Amino acid sequence: MEKSMKKINVQLLLTGNELMSGEIVDSNSAMMAQELKSLGIEITKKTTIADDMDMLVEEIKSITNNADILIINGGLGPTVDDLTAQALAKACNTTIEQHPLALEHLQAWCKQRNATLNKPHLKQAMLPKSCQIIANRTGSAVGFQMMFNDCQIFCTPGVPHELKVILKEQIIPLLSTQIPEDMKVDVTRLQIFGLGESNLQKLIDENLSDWPETLELGFRAGLPLLEVKVTSRTAIACEQKDLWLTKLKALFGDHLISEVINQPLPLAEHVLTLLKAKKLKITTAESCTGGLIASLLTKNPGSSAAFEAAFITYSNKMKSNLLDVESKLIEQHGAVSQATVIAMAKGALKKTSADLVIAVSGVAGPTGGTPDKPIGTVWIAWGSIDNLRSECLCIPGNRTIFQHYVSAIGLDLIRRILIKSEQEPIYIVERRVNKNE
Amino acid sequence: MEKSMKKINVQLLLTGNELMSGEIVDSNSAMMAQELKSLGIEITKKTTIADDMDMLVEEIKSITNNADILIINGGLGPTVDDLTAQALAKACNTTIEQHPLALEHLQAWCKQRNATLNKPHLKQAMLPKSCQIIANRTGSAVGFQMMFNDCQIFCTPGVPHELKVILKEQIIPLLSTQIPEDMKVDVTRLQIFGLGESNLQKLIDENLSDWPETLELGFRAGLPLLEVKVTSRTAIACEQKDLWLTKLKALFGDHLISEVINQPLPLAEHVLTLLKAKKLKITTAESCTGGLIASLLTKNPGSSAAFEAAFITYSNKMKSNLLDVESKLIEQHGAVSQATVIAMAKGALKKTSADLVIAVSGVAGPTGGTPDKPIGTVWIAWGSIDNLRSECLCIPGNRTIFQHYVSAIGLDLIRRILIKSEQEPIYIVERRVNKNE
Numbered sequence: 001m002e003k004s005m006k007k008i009n010v011q012l013l014l015t016g017n018e019l020m021s022g023e024i025v026d027s028n029s030a031m032m033a034q035e036l037k038s039l040g041i042e043i044t045k046k047t048t049i050a051d052d053m054d055m056l057v058e059e060i061k062s063i064t065n066n067a068d069i070l071i072i073n074g075g076l077g078p079t080v081d082d083l084t085a086q087a088l089a090k091a092c093n094t095t096i097e098q099h100p101l102a103l104e105h106l107q108a109w110c111k112q113r114n115a116t117l118n119k120p121h122l123k124q125a126m127l128p129k130s131c132q133i134i135a136n137r138t139g140s141a142v143g144f145q146m147m148f149n150d151c152q153i154f155c156t157p158g159v160p161h162e163l164k165v166i167l168k169e170q171i172i173p174l175l176s177t178q179i180p181e182d183m184k185v186d187v188t189r190l191q192i193f194g195l196g197e198s199n200l201q202k203l204i205d206e207n208l209s210d211w212p213e214t215l216e217l218g219f220r221a222g223l224p225l226l227e228v229k230v231t232s233r234t235a236i237a238c239e240q241k242d243l244w245l246t247k248l249k250a251l252f253g254d255h256l257i258s259e260v261i262n263q264p265l266p267l268a269e270h271v272l273t274l275l276k277a278k279k280l281k282i283t284t285a286e287s288c289t290g291g292l293i294a295s296l297l298t299k300n301p302g303s304s305a306a307f308e309a310a311f312i313t314y315s316n317k318m319k320s321n322l323l324d325v326e327s328k329l330i331e332q333h334g335a336v337s338q339a340t341v342i343a344m345a346k347g348a349l350k351k352t353s354a355d356l357v358i359a360v361s362g363v364a365g366p367t368g369g370t371p372d373k374p375i376g377t378v379w380i381a382w383g384s385i386d387n388l389r390s391e392c393l394c395i396p397g398n399r400t401i402f403q404h405y406v407s408a409i410g411l412d413l414i415r416r417i418l419i420k421s422e423q424e425p426i427y428i429v430e431r432r433v434n435k436n437e
Numbered sequence: 438m439e440k441s442m443k444k445i446n447v448q449l450l451l452t453g454n455e456l457m458s459g460e461i462v463d464s465n466s467a468m469m470a471q472e473l474k475s476l477g478i479e480i481t482k483k484t485t486i487a488d489d490m491d492m493l494v495e496e497i498k499s500i501t502n503n504a505d506i507l508i509i510n511g512g513l514g515p516t517v518d519d520l521t522a523q524a525l526a527k528a529c530n531t532t533i534e535q536h537p538l539a540l541e542h543l544q545a546w547c548k549q550r551n552a553t554l555n556k557p558h559l560k561q562a563m564l565p566k567s568c569q570i571i572a573n574r575t576g577s578a579v580g581f582q583m584m585f586n587d588c589q590i591f592c593t594p595g596v597p598h599e600l601k602v603i604l605k606e607q608i609i610p611l612l613s614t615q616i617p618e619d620m621k622v623d624v625t626r627l628q629i630f631g632l633g634e635s636n637l638q639k640l641i642d643e644n645l646s647d648w649p650e651t652l653e654l655g656f657r658a659g660l661p662l663l664e665v666k667v668t669s670r671t672a673i674a675c676e677q678k679d680l681w682l683t684k685l686k687a688l689f690g691d692h693l694i695s696e697v698i699n700q701p702l703p704l705a706e707h708v709l710t711l712l713k714a715k716k717l718k719i720t721t722a723e724s725c726t727g728g729l730i731a732s733l734l735t736k737n738p739g740s741s742a743a744f745e746a747a748f749i750t751y752s753n754k755m756k757s758n759l760l761d762v763e764s765k766l767i768e769q770h771g772a773v774s775q776a777t778v779i780a781m782a783k784g785a786l787k788k789t790s791a792d793l794v795i796a797v798s799g800v801a802g803p804t805g806g807t808p809d810k811p812i813g814t815v816w817i818a819w820g821s822i823d824n825l826r827s828e829c830l831c832i833p834g835n836r837t838i839f840q841h842y843v844s845a846i847g848l849d850l851i852r853r854i855l856i857k858s859e860q861e862p863i864y865i866v867e868r869r870v871n872k873n874e
Contacts, residue, residue, distance in 0.1 A: 018657040020480050022470025023626070023664065023701075026463060029485075033459025043457050045492075048466070048483040051655075055482075078635045079656045113867075120638040140635065159658060161838055189460075198515050198577065201557040218488075219516045220455040221596065227460065264460075290735020291728035294749045298727020301803050301836055309755035311748065312731045318746035318789060322759075352755060366738050399738055401598060 008179070010041055011067040013059055014048040015084060016074045016158060021050075028073050028163055035167045037187075039179050051075060056087035064091070064151040069175075074158030076141035078120035084155050085144075089128040092148040099127040102142045109140050131155075134170045138162050143170065186238050188245060190228040191257040191264050193412050194427045197221045200228070207251055212240055224408030225257065225267060254421040257412075267411050268296040274418040275306035275356070282414065283354035284310040285323055285344040287335065288362040288378060293407045309352045313344065323347030336361050336373050338381075338390050345381040345388055356417070358382050358410035364399045377433065378406050382413045389413075393431040445616070447478055448504040450496055451485040452521060453511045453595060458487075465510050465600055472604045476613055477622050488512060493524035501528070501588035506612075511595035513578035515557035521592050522581075526565040529585040536564040539579045546577050568592075571607045575599050580607070623675050625682060627665040628694040628701050630849050631862045634658045637665070644688055649677055661845030662694065662704060691858040694849075704848050705733040711855040712743035712793070719851065720791035721747040722760055722781040724772065725799040725815060730844045746789045750781065760784030773798050773810050775818075775827050782818040782825055793854070795819050795847035801836045814870060815843050819850045826850075830868040 012032060018024040026048070033043050047063065049055045056075075063070050075084030089096045102125040110117045124141050127133075134143030134154070139162035145154045154171055156163050192200070197219060204211065211217065214237040218229035230245060232238045249256055257270055275282055284293045294310035297303050311322050316335055319325040325343040333339040345359035362378025369375035376397070381390040395405050409427060416425065449469060455461040463485070470480050484500065486492045493512075500507050512521030526533045539562040547554045561578050564570075571580030571591070576599035582591045591608055593600050629637070634656060641648065648654065651674040655666035667682060669675045686693055694707055712719055721730045731747035734740050748759050753772055756762040762780040770776040782796035799815025806812035813834070818827040832842050846864060853862065 016657075017655050017666075018664075019467075020470060020483070021474060021624075021666075022467040022472075023657055023666075025467045030456075030459035030462045033457060035459075037458060042487075044486075046457070046483075046485040048485075049481075050479075077656070077658075079638050081655055115635075118635065118639045119642060120635050161834060198552075198555070198557050201516050202555050205556060218454050218518055219514075220453075220460055221514075227455075229454075229458075229460075289732075290740070290744075291731035291747060291749065292735075294728035295726075295732040298729075298749070298751065299837070299840070301801075303727070304751050307727075308752040309748070309750050309759055310728060311746070311759075312728065312735070313746050314735065314741050315745040322746055322748075322788065351759065364738075397598060400736070403736070 007044075008041055008069065009044045009067045010036065010069040010071070011044055011063050012046040013056075013063060013070060013072045014046065014074055015051055015056060015072065016048075017050045017081060019048050019050075019074070028158065028160055031160065031164060032071060032073070032167065035172050036175075039172065039176055040185050041175070041179065042185065051081040051083050053083055053087055053090070056083055057091045060088060060091035060153075064149040064153065067151050069152045069154070071154045071156060071171075073156050073163065076124065076143070076155060076157050078123055078140065082123075085127050088131075088146070088153065088155060092128060092146065094129045096126045097129050098122075098125050099131070099133060099142075099144075101133045102127055102144075105133075105135070105142050106140060134166060136162055136166055137169075138165045186232040186241065187261065188230045188241070189260050189264055190230070190248065190252065191260070192226045192228060192252055192255050193224060193257050193267065193408065194255045194425045195226060195252070196426075197226060199426070200226065203251055204248075208244070208247055211244065212237075215240055215244055224405055224412075225264070227264065228252075254416060254419065254423045255426070257415070266296065266299070267408055267415070268293075269300045271411050271415050271418070272297060272300055272303055272306050274415060276302075278418065280355040280418075281306055281308055281352075282356045282358070283308070283348045283352040284410075285348035285357065285359040286310065286312050287314060287319070287344070287360060288364040289360050289403050289407050289410075290314065292403050293358055293360070293410055296407055296411070308354065311344075311348055311351075319344060319347075323351070334373070336363060336377060336379055338379055338392065341379040341381040342388060342390055345383075345390075346385065349385050356382075356384055356414055357388075358414060360406055360410060362395075362402075362406060364402050366399060376402060378402075380406070380410055380413065382410060383417060387417075391428055392433045393428070394433050395431060444481075445478055445506065446481045446504045447473065447506040447508070448481055448500050449483040450493075450500060450507060450509045451483065451511055452488055452493060452509065453485075454487045454518060456485050456487075456511070465595065465597055468597065468601060469508060469510070469604065472609050473612075474622075474624070476609065476616050478612070478616065479622070488518040488520050490520055490524055490527070493520055494528045497525060497528035497590075501586040501590065504588050506589045506591070508591045508593060508608075510593050510600065513561065513580070513592060513594045515560055515577070519560075522564050525568075525583070525590065525592060529565060529583065531566045533563045534566050535559075535562050536568070536570060536579075536581075538570045539564055539581075542570075542572070542579050543577060571603060573599055573603055574606075575602045623669040623678065624698065625667045625678070626697050626701055627667070627685065627689065628697070629663045629665060629689055629692050630661060630694050630704065630845065631692045631864045632663060632689070633863075634663060636863070637663065640688055641685075645681070645684055648681065649674075652677055652681055661842055661849075662701070664701065665689075691853060691856065691860045692863070694852070703733065703736070704845055704852070705730075706737045708848050708852050708855070709734060709737055709740055709743050711852060713739075715855065717792040717855075718743055718745055718789075719793045719795070720745070720785045720789040721847075722785035722794065722796040723747065723749050724751060724756070724781070724797060725801040726797050726840050726844050726847075727751065729840050730795055730797070730847055733844055733848070745791065748781075748785055748788075756781060756784075760788070771810070773800060773814060773816055775816055775829065778816040778818040779825060779827055782820075782827075783822065786822050793819075793821055793851055794825075795851060797843055797847060799832075799839070799843060801839050803836060813839060815839075817843070817847055817850065819847060820854060824854075828865055829870045830865070831870050832868060 216231040365375035653668040802812035
């Protein structure tokens with residue numbers, strides 16, 4: 001089969017019983033795609049198979065027949081089900097032998113950890129003859145590369161953080177010297193919160209029906225952000241892009257969270273950036289989200305500049321003890337009520353001297369719903385002591401979706417205060433429950 | 438190509454630009470694998486491609502040539518890049534037409550949401566001629582199925598929670614009527630925390646070198662749990678299993694968290710189960726983990742039985758204000774110190790009247806490290822007021838790995854108290870920093 005000279009055909013082969021059996025979710029291929037994108041390379045096809053020698057050999061042979069680059073991920077470990085080196089040797093009609101650099105690496109790796117070099121370790125030094133080592137400074141398994149059938153083959157470790165380092169430090173720099181400049185693809189990604197996918201398509205159809213065909217539009221519905229992607233592959237498309245992007249952004253208004261080229265940032269990171277710019281601090285008082293909002297904020301490096309403390313108050317007693325919510329008030333209105341959530345917010349502001357607060361109390365499920373307050377009901381209070389707002393919403397779905405969506409709404413409401421938005425968010429309009437007391 | 442009659446060849450075809458570009462991590466295929474496993478079905482191969490008509494048609498043709506069952510996931514949405522129905526029709530030499538049941542479903546779906554049936558919605562009713570609808574009660578896109586080239590093809594929505602419902606309620610019950618009983622595979626999974634993969638392989642090699650070939654052993658290194666899987670495919674293997682499983686479990690000692698057949702539970706859920714059985718309550722006082730431990734606990738339904746409140750105290754001032762840690766003590770020893778973490782633990786126990794506590798204070802990075810306390814240093818205090826222990830560990834890796842691993846260690850240390858373990862965990866032995874004051 002003749003290979004295309006126009007577009008580089010890059011394929012991934014992922015191996016691992018755990019990938020086929022559903023015991024593990026593959027995050028590696030997304031990471032590889034992100035890294036390759038920085039070179040303007042798109043992956044043509046991903047194939048995932050179990051740790052099976054015959055299938056591995058067959059796939060390697062078949063893929064190298066079509067692809068310019070094949071990245072094999074997984075199967076480099078010390079255990080018996082790690083077969084990549086043997087399978088690759090077999091597919092390429094060569095043998096495996098102990099590689100001196102791989103052995104050196106293993107010796108150093110064990111020494112650093114006061115561990116003894118054992119037989120399973122040694123298996124990781126048995127590599128296809130004539131392959132070249134790709135250093136792995138964070139794990140025991142080295143990567144390696146070789147050419148076969150005009151295809152450049154990279155073998156990479158399955159452990160995500162090891163793969164990340166190898167990609168960034170070894171493979172991407174190597175490939176970047178080989179990829180021609182004019183292959184770059186121009187991609188802009190708009191992150192949106194609070195508009196459904198079909199609302200969004202409708203908005204575009206109705207307002208931008210003359211959208212040019214040369215500019216590719218893509219959509220992705222995520223939890224919680226929705227993403228719109230505008231891709232230009234030609235010089236003409238690149239020229240048109242700015243104008244149409246401006247129209248698109250005007251259409252989205254304050255639902256637009258950000259415009260990025262590479263990896264988008266999580267919503268919490270946008271909120272942190274806004275908080276830091278205004279030198280404001282935030283706290284949370286969480287019942288049904290159980291610390292998720294605080295955890296999303298503190299995931300980000302440097303979050304201490306805008307975040308000092310938060311409260312997780314699950315029980316009524318703790319709402320009173322830690323946040324000074326009067327127990328009478330909870331008795332009278334219930335834990336999931338406007339009065340309680342406002343008192344929680346005020347308590348958290350007082351105890352921490354933070355400028356802004358998100359307080360939530362709701363019914364996450366799967367039990368605890370009542371006819372009056374079914375599962376999915378949540379009271380949110382947010383803002384500052386002088387401008388404290390509250391809403392009761394109904395967020396359907398399971399416990400995980402509920403906790404993530406409520407957390408995202410809390411963060412987005414703070415974002416809207418920080419950007420001084422006057423638009424009412426669509427999720428408030430659509431999800432509001434009339435429970436104002 | 439002749440199809441094998443012995444083992445059912447089930448293949449997945451995942452479609453979506455967002456799956457190829459790395460903007461989304463595919464969790465759907467793991468979900469499908471888990472569900473199919475309940476029928477004893479293993480997936481032979483997964484192929485993932487972009488929303489490209491030609492590639493979709495080519496892959497559908499090629500897969501249906503080999504597979505008995507093909508599950509296509511994604512591409513059913515209302516937007517222009519959703520191509521599954523058209524591609525399938527093209528590959529199967531048929532046309533698409535408006536399906537009356539799909540239209541009915543969309544009308545009902547819109548009515549329930551007070552939404553108007555719009556053009557993008559209507560696109561979702563255009564399906565291959567002669568296909569059969571698979572109901573989707575949680576989303577706008579219906580699934581559908583058809584036979585082609587002796588292959589049963591299912592088209593399923595890409596939105597994970599919609600897929601889950603469709604699988605459980607429609608596809609699995611349908612397939613279960615078609616799969617012969619003797620195809621069941623017996624799998625037992627052991628979850629382990631605190632042993633490295635190579636330590637584990639060595640333990641097995643040294644102590645169970647006579648492990649029978651008929652019992653398949655598989656390994657998976659996760660964050661934080663490591664999993665050992667024992668698979669029996671024959672009657673002989675099933676007979677041997679109990680004996681060898683007992684030997685294996687004895688080898689792992691208290692590092693063994695659980696033994697499961699289906700989806701394993703997260704570590705936090707095991708801890709909650711133990712707490713509930715003993716009617717004990719837990720609290721956390723978190724600095725560097727920023728609420729992650731509390732969030733992992735409260736993710737689980739019914740966590741309120743063992744969890745009332747937790748504190749996230751990032752700044753020194755908040756450690757003093759909320760947990761009564763004397764500011765002098767922090768000044769003298771630093772925030773990341775034995776004295777501070779013990780005071781945090783005591784403060785949290787006192788304020789919440791909980792029975793057990795996990796308190797952590799450390800340097801998560803990427804900044805904040807010092808020669809004395811480099812990034813990755815963490816003080817953990819855990820236990821009850823009468824039996825409060827503490828250790829200083831060094832957890833290398835990035836911020837995310839640090840936060841997750843520290844949280845898992847905290848939870849595991851509580852688990853070991855609850856099961857009255859007397860073994861010293863290997864992670865303490867290997868990661869301990871001699872900083873006792």
